[in-house]
Structures are given as structure tokens and as C-alpha cells.
Amino acid sequence: MNGKDGGEREMTRAQAPAAFEKFLRGRGLKLTRPRWVILEAALDRRDHFSADELADRLRKNPRPVSKASVYRTLALLKESGLLEEHDFGGGRKFYEQALGRTHHDHLVCIGCGQITEFQNPRIEHMQDQVTEREGFVSVFHSLKIFGYCRACRKRGVSADPQTAHLPREIVGIHGSTT
Amino acid sequence: MNGKDGGEREMTRAQAPAAFEKFLRGRGLKLTRPRWVILEAALDRRDHFSADELADRLRKNPRPVSKASVYRTLALLKESGLLEEHDFGGGRKFYEQALGRTHHDHLVCIGCGQITEFQNPRIEHMQDQVTEREGFVSVFHSLKIFGYCRACRKRGVSADPQTAHLPREIVGIHGSTT
């Protein structure tokens, strides 16, 4: 919301199309209109969005894009590093912008679906120690803490761990840095 | 492998059926033969196994059990606390025995599918700090580190992070405590 972040966001967004085009070129792929539409739609989002929700939306676009193309292009955007893919359970993949952002992990509210991001260098460091001790080379990791957010607690929402499950919809982002 | 662990394992296994029966009673459910067969099959395993693999196996049993019953009973075993459910990606649920075991997280080799368990109290503690700071009540969490195990590295197996994916089969367990 402040000037610095906004500026970086804009800068990143301006660079994204060029980065994607470069990625496509390097693979002998073409920059088509559907791909452009999907890229723009993805760049418009600051939240964690699912492939099928985006597909539904773009199907009704002035420039309709098919479900197949949305799935294919999101995969490309992920490979290019522009997007990051997450599995919050529930059998659907979610995406979020990755270009110009730093690694973070997630708190997932099983009451309302709200997602809160956090960064914790100490946790990251301990993970390195664990992998090193095991002779394991880490490529990526996923740390998700499921529970109830402050708002849901105030609202009295809760359930027993054994029965708990993700809400159908992921709701939004609450940033946070440790 | 040592006497103490073996003893605890046996003891735990002996208690499991009673615990499950108690759980069923408390819910007005009946202990049927299929449920017994599935319980026994689950207790026989020390690894991380998928529901569909177990269903395939039990379909060919001397006392055949249907896919539906396997899925239904694994869910019950999870709710009863005898099993824990994991999502290692790849769209399949995996289970492992939970009774008498302590919480641990997983290293997943994307070269060979081998799973290594680890425990790290410091990471757990930092997680508590994160959730507390957010006014979040943690119900459960999942920390998975994907990468290449020592064996795969020696074998020269590797791939770029963007293309990496889980092997179809989860291979086994390598225990470890930090």
C-alpha cells in the first residue's frame, strides 16, 4: 500500500511480459493471444487463485480462452518462474505471483479459508540443517499451518482436528513478516 | 530394530484393535469383518501407503474388501487417531500408523520417492511463535521438504526445480531424529 511497494509492484509487472516472452522464445514457443490474456489475468491478481476459477472467468472474456489453454499456460507461467504453484489440499492447485517476491510460507484458516503469509528465517535455517544432516539436497519445500484465524476465533468458529477440512474457497492474503 | 522399539511396537499393535473398537462403539458403529481386515492390513504396514494401493491389494484378498469400504474405513481409522493422513502431492492420499508415534515431518525424494522422517523441536517451537504472533490457533501442520536423497545424488539423479515432480510410487521410510 505504501509508495515503495507500489513502485516495485508496478516495475515487476512491467517486466513480467518481457520475461515470459523471453522464456517462450528460449523454448521455441509462440506468444499467442490466449497466452497474453492469461498472463494479464494472472498479473492482475495479488491473491492465491485456482486454475479452474481463472478458467471459468476467462471463458466468459471478450476474448474467450479455453479451459485447456488456461491450464497449459499456467503450467508455463510456473515453469518460467512468474507464478508459484501451491497445494493447500482439497485437490485443487492454487497459483500466486512469484516474480520479484521472496519465499514465504502459509497459515491456512480451516474456518474461512483465509491465507496468511509469513517468513521466518530461523525456520528456513533449521530446515537447511535438517537436510544437510540427511545428505539431502533441498529443491523446494512447503510449510503450511492449518488452524483458525483470529477472526474465526472471535466468531466462535472451530472444529475438531480429525474432522477439519479446507473450505471450498481460498479467501485472501494477510501479509506478515517475522 | 532394538528391543525397546520392537516391544513398544508390539504393545501398540496389540492395543490398536481395542482402541478402534472403542472408537466405533462411541459412535454407534459396528466392528465388521471388512473393517477388521482393513485394520489388520493397515497395522501390518510400517510405511506410508496409499488408499488405492491398499484397496487394490485387499480386493484380491481371501476375504475380499471393496474399494468403497477401504476408503471409508481408512477415514475412520484416521478419525480414531490410529492413522495419519498425508498429502505428498500427486493427487493421492497416503496413510501411516500414528498410534504410539510422535509427530514428525517429511523429506521427500523427487528422484526415487523415498521418504525420510525427521523431528525438529526448534522448528516446531518457531511455528508456535509464528501462529501466536498472528493470533492463529494451529490445529495441524505439514512441513515437507522435496529434493534429492543421498542415494539419488550418488546415482546422479537430478532435475530442475521447475520441472520436478513426485514419482508415482512412494518408496519407504528412513527414520531420523534431530
Place this chain on the structure above:
DNA sequence: TCTGAGATTGAGACTGATTCTCAATATCAT
């Protein structure tokens, strides 16, 4: 041991996200 209310089973239909197929179409280096 017998009985019946109520729970469970199994076969197979169904679901829903994602992937695949392939003929028609768009892209872009030349």
C-alpha cells in the same frame, strides 16, 4: 438362540479437477 432395528457392504455410477486428442487455426522466421 432368535429377532429386528439399524448399520454396512459392494458394484458400479458418479464427481470434479485436470489432462489428452486432434482437426482447424494462428504465429512468425524467412
Place this chain on the structure above:
DNA sequence: ATGATATTGAGAATCAGTCTCAATCTCAGA
């Protein structure tokens, strides 16, 4: 502008998991 390739979209296919429901068990009580 042309043509070798890559891409698209509609719909079929996949696949783990869930649901349906008539036939079949369980087990507390008689």
C-alpha cells in the same frame, strides 16, 4: 506473403475418491 510449426478449443478421457441403494450383516435385547 508463405509455410513449417506451434497452438487452440471442444469434448473425450483420466483417475482418485465419493455416492447410491438394494441386499446383507451386527448385536442388543427378548
